[in-house]
Amino acid sequence: MTEATGVDQLITETADRLFTQICDHEAVQNAEAVGAAPEIWSAFAETGFPWISIDEDLGGSGGTLLDALEVLRLVGYHAAPIPAAETGVLGGWLLANSGHEIPAGPITVLPNGTSNIEASLSGDQMTLTGTCVRVPWARIAERIAVLVEVDGQSMVASVDPTDCVIQPMSNMAGEPRDTVCFEGTKAPAAPCVAGVNPEAFRFRGALSRAALMAGAIEKMSQLTVTYTNDRIQFGRPVARFQAVQQHLVWGAQEAAIARMAAETAGREANRGSAFFEIAAAKLITNQAAARATKACHQAHGAMGMTQEYPLHHYSRRLWSWRKEYGGDAEWSKWLGNAAISQGADGLYALVTGGSSVLS
Amino acid sequence: MSDLTEEQIRSELDSILERRSAATRLTTMGAGSDDLDDGRGYLATTVEGGWHVPTWPTQHGGRGASPSQNALIGRLLREFVVPDLYPFAIGLGMVGPALLAHGTESQQDEWLRPIASGASIWCQMFSEPEAGSDLANVALKADQDGEEWVLSGQKTWTSRAMWADWAICLARTDPDQPKHKGLTMFSLPIDTPGVEVRPLTQMNRDAHFSEVFVSDARVLDSWRIGERGEGWRVAMTVLAHERAGGGSRGGGDGNARGVRVPGWISDLQTLGVAEGQVWRDEVSEIYAHDSVSRWTSQRAADEARATGVPGPAGSGAKLRTVRSYKDRAYLANRSGGSYGMLIEGPGYIETMTAPSMSIRGGTDEIQRNILGERVLGLPGEPRLDRDAPWRESRRGLL
Numbered sequence: 001m002t003e004a005t006g007v008d009q010l011i012t013e014t015a016d017r018l019f020t021q022i023c024d025h026e027a028v029q030n031a032e033a034v035g036a037a038p039e040i041w042s043a044f045a046e047t048g049f050p051w052i053s054i055d056e057d058l059g060g061s062g063g064t065l066l067d068a069l070e071v072l073r074l075v076g077y078h079a080a081p082i083p084a085a086e087t088g089v090l091g092g093w094l095l096a097n098s099g100h101e102i103p104a105g106p107i108t109v110l111p112n113g114t115s116n117i118e119a120s121l122s123g124d125q126m127t128l129t130g131t132c133v134r135v136p137w138a139r140i141a142e143r144i145a146v147l148v149e150v151d152g153q154s155m156v157a158s159v160d161p162t163d164c165v166i167q168p169m170s171n172m173a174g175e176p177r178d179t180v181c182f183e184g185t186k187a188p189a190a191p192c193v194a195g196v197n198p199e200a201f202r203f204r205g206a207l208s209r210a211a212l213m214a215g216a217i218e219k220m221s222q223l224t225v226t227y228t229n230d231r232i233q234f235g236r237p238v239a240r241f242q243a244v245q246q247h248l249v250w251g252a253q254e255a256a257i258a259r260m261a262a263e264t265a266g267r268e269a270n271r272g273s274a275f276f277e278i279a280a281a282k283l284i285t286n287q288a289a290a291r292a293t294k295a296c297h298q299a300h301g302a303m304g305m306t307q308e309y310p311l312h313h314y315s316r317r318l319w320s321w322r323k324e325y326g327g328d329a330e331w332s333k334w335l336g337n338a339a340i341s342q343g344a345d346g347l348y349a350l351v352t353g354g355s356s357v358l359s
Numbered sequence: 360m361s362d363l364t365e366e367q368i369r370s371e372l373d374s375i376l377e378r379r380s381a382a383t384r385l386t387t388m389g390a391g392s393d394d395l396d397d398g399r400g401y402l403a404t405t406v407e408g409g410w411h412v413p414t415w416p417t418q419h420g421g422r423g424a425s426p427s428q429n430a431l432i433g434r435l436l437r438e439f440v441v442p443d444l445y446p447f448a449i450g451l452g453m454v455g456p457a458l459l460a461h462g463t464e465s466q467q468d469e470w471l472r473p474i475a476s477g478a479s480i481w482c483q484m485f486s487e488p489e490a491g492s493d494l495a496n497v498a499l500k501a502d503q504d505g506e507e508w509v510l511s512g513q514k515t516w517t518s519r520a521m522w523a524d525w526a527i528c529l530a531r532t533d534p535d536q537p538k539h540k541g542l543t544m545f546s547l548p549i550d551t552p553g554v555e556v557r558p559l560t561q562m563n564r565d566a567h568f569s570e571v572f573v574s575d576a577r578v579l580d581s582w583r584i585g586e587r588g589e590g591w592r593v594a595m596t597v598l599a600h601e602r603a604g605g606g607s608r609g610g611g612d613g614n615a616r617g618v619r620v621p622g623w624i625s626d627l628q629t630l631g632v633a634e635g636q637v638w639r640d641e642v643s644e645i646y647a648h649d650s651v652s653r654w655t656s657q658r659a660a661d662e663a664r665a666t667g668v669p670g671p672a673g674s675g676a677k678l679r680t681v682r683s684y685k686d687r688a689y690l691a692n693r694s695g696g697s698y699g700m701l702i703e704g705p706g707y708i709e710t711m712t713a714p715s716m717s718i719r720g721g722t723d724e725i726q727r728n729i730l731g732e733r734v735l736g737l738p739g740e741p742r743l744d745r746d747a748p749w750r751e752s753r754r755g756l757l
Contacts, residue, residue: 134701305561329637329638
């Protein structure tokens with residue numbers, strides 16, 4: 001375990017090596033064309049990575065939330081086309097904390113809430129009716145973890161996707177974001193343990209995206225440095241031009257800012273309440289993504305716009321992820337309200353103390 | 360031809376074109392449909408009156424209009440439905456003006472009217488893998504063989520090649536001259552034996568750019584535009600017209616008469632975005648910037664019309680127009696909540712196209728260099744390869 005990040009170094013090295021082997025440009029390109037990447041998922045699942053941070057006696061792989069977020073950072077870094085966040089820190093977390101069995105295959109969740117769904121409970125069976133949109137990877141999921149509130153109690157239903165109608169849709173990066181119709185779908189349901197509820201889920205979703213985005217921005221920055229050193233125009237590598245160097249600096253500093261924000265939020269979440277840090281991290285990574293994609297695309301010139309060069313795997317994911325689990329406006333508003341609620345005298349304490357001040 | 364009044368022009372246009380309404384939405388330049396018929400129909404309709412390229416001579420599909428008359432016609436055309444002319448833009452906006460400046464009389468007779476009427480589509484074979492921003496580094500070679508030239512090499516980022524009938528092609532005719540001096544411009548039919556077009560798919564899934572492979576393609580000397588060794592000068596004319604946006608009339612939001620709110624803002628209103636104070640600030644800022652962009656472009660175009668040669672103002676106009684496009688795309692994409700991440704979501708095409716806007720037709724960096732050197736008189740970038748023979752300089756001196 002390294003002092004700086006609190007993450008087991010072995011996890012970083014193993015995950016990075018695995019993705020380097022299985023997620024090359026062609027594999028990611030192909031996953032987009034097909035809408036799934038079963039080989040990549042199998043190799044990933046074989047290592048037990050998807051279930052890190054879920055206790056072993058609950059069917060997980062053990063390890064901390066920080067370890068799981070480090071894997072997500074690398075999923076983003078390699079543009080791995082798999083439902084890693086959904087299966088682990090989101091769906092796995094919901095199922096494990098409501099006494100459901102963790103399936104062997106991928107899990108997904110409903111990122112946009114369940115206000116469109118009617119849920120009725122009869123004993124330990126829930127009946128669901130309604131439509132949920134932009135559900136990540138629903139088409140390949142073995143279970144959909146549906147989090148609903150019934151009479152003020154958070155419940156999770158473990159839904160078999162074959163009992164639903166799934167309409168394939170895609171985000172800008174060509175990742176599945178399917179429409180799922182529940183038509184009187186029946187599924188076993190159970191109450192959640194304390195602290196697992198729609199609000200906590202929403203923040204956890206934002207945290208997962210911040211980790212993915214930090215990885216993707218870092219990779220984009222590195223690709224850009226490499227490309228501009230190789231690309232020769234006017235008799236020298238374009239990286240020697242000051243105007244291009246400015247883009248490289250933008251890319252690199254956004255990568256550093258995004259990673260710092262995501263890791264800080266992860267550390268706080270691993271300790272306890274982290275709403276403030278997560279809100280800030282998602283807003284920061286959203287904004288960093290906008291600036292970094294702009295700078296990295298510009299430094300690449302026309303090559304970065306083509307399918308055959310990998311930059312688009314990262315930029316298109318960032319443009320999609322920045323809108324999931326809260327866009328800029330939503331988190332800006334949340335942070336603004338949090339600051340206002342502390343009053344002028346409480347602002348400094350909030351900025352320095354973070355979520356611990358809010359509780 | 361004597362100048363017409365605003366009302367006379369409007370009434371002429373009314374007899375051949377449909378008015379825009381607030382609901383009119385046309386496609387985005389370069390990311391539009393593959394439908395050539397709309398543009399072709401429009402150009403065939405307007406060529407008789409010379410309405411689309413008013414300054415061109417009447418016999419070539421224009422109406423010999425004065426600069427001020429041309430500006431007025433351009434403004435009034437925005438009140439009518441003008442389809443996306445993306446497929447035709449190189450011929451109308453770039454090759455045409457270059458032929459008027461550098462072409463022979465018989466070249467003008469042969470090529471201009473089919474451009475104006477939409478009968479022939481042109482593409483521009485300029486960029487190469489090693490000649491992007493550094494365009495003067497082109498390596499595609501042309502060797503003279505009696506009354507013909509033999510061309511071999513590779514071009515890339517050739518937009519519209521799959522539709523084109525003709526191409527203009529910048530070629531290296533004299534490798535022992537410094538890089539800007541050994542170039543010559545040619546025209547060639549795109550179906551010339553030895554020319555092969557391979558589509559290059561972009562990240563927005565658009566395949567309107569191509570690589571063009573040329574091996575021993577034979578081109579008539581009478582298709583050479585300008586003198587041997589003058590290719591760079593001709594290319595600069597073409598590129599200056601590209602920056603001035605000469606080809607881009609058509610498509611876009613336009614102005615329905617009496618309607619002040621542009622389509623992109625009414626779209627945001629439909630999404631309910633215009634309600635929030637912060638969004639309103641951003642919308643207003645973009646609207647203001649957009650208006651200035653439009654005026655800057657008009658000023659650049661007017662200046663070009665007055666002098667006959669587009670100047671550095673076109674670089675300023677392009678920088679502004681690109682920024683406006685990007686800001687609108689960013690706003691539209693964020694406005695739809697997480698719906699906006701879907702391929703079907705608002706601003707998808709614009710978001711995926713936006714990064715290319717500051718690259719195609721000369722990067723922002725190149726445009727700023729032009730402004731720095733030609734407007735502000737700042738010292739130029741060091742160009743150690745300027746006087747060395749291209750054969751030497753292409754290996755890289757710095």
